[in-house]
Amino acid sequence: MTEQLSTLATSTGSLPRSLGAAVAVVIMGVSASGKTTLAHALARQTGALFIEADDYHSTANRAKMSAGIPLTDQDRWPWLYTLYASSHHQETTSISTPRIFITCSCLKRSYRDVLRSTLDYSVCFLYLRMSPECARVRITRRTGHFMPASMIDSQFAMLEEPTAEEQDMDVAALEVDSTMSAADVLAAACTVLGLSVA
């Protein structure tokens, strides 16, 4: 993990140029890293569709997480399938890209590979990279959400940060810390994605 972090630290900040035109952008990261907040803002500003992966968790998955029990691969495969199946049929009238923002934790390489290989359209990932301390503060302050703060450690334990190889391929990482407002994160994301929204 430490090795991955240091690799990432030297290579964050922009998407491979060929993926600037990706149709779908998956905003990934641990719980409370700000995926939903950012995706809402991006979708609002660009007119793109927004798909929230949390909406596709089964009742059983939600109950597990609410009870502070981390999901397993077996819990996540059907969830990723349902997410894929629903994204698959989405079409928008937008003629610009990206057309879809998808929030999805995508904690493991294998989960990202599932989306890479199943989604019909070109996809790239924007990884919101946040320290455990910052995520813990955010999740503790958040109200009205099923995910308890006690899950933060397991989210980081599970996390396989995007490798340098993935970053050469289709992942950009954005460092997010406690000094960045939602507007700051939006602006940084737009720069990384090459979007010219205000």
Ligand SMILES: Nc1ncnc2c1ncn2[C@@H]1O[C@H](COP(=O)(O)OP(=O)(O)OP(=O)(O)O)[C@@H](O)[C@H]1O
């Ligand atoms: N830049 C920011 N500064 C301060 N608070 C923020 C910022 N961005 C998001 N938040 C707050 O942090 C909390 C987590 O954000 P959000 O729900 O968007 O994260 P998430 O990654 O979608 O979480 P989850 O995967 O658990 O649904 C929310 O209460 C949100 O209002």
Ligand SMILES: O=C(O)[C@H](O)[C@@H](O)[C@H](O)[C@H](O)CO
């Ligand atoms: O893979 C997972 O463990 C889950 O997707 C979680 O990340 C939560 O659903 C999400 O973060 C909501 O709090």
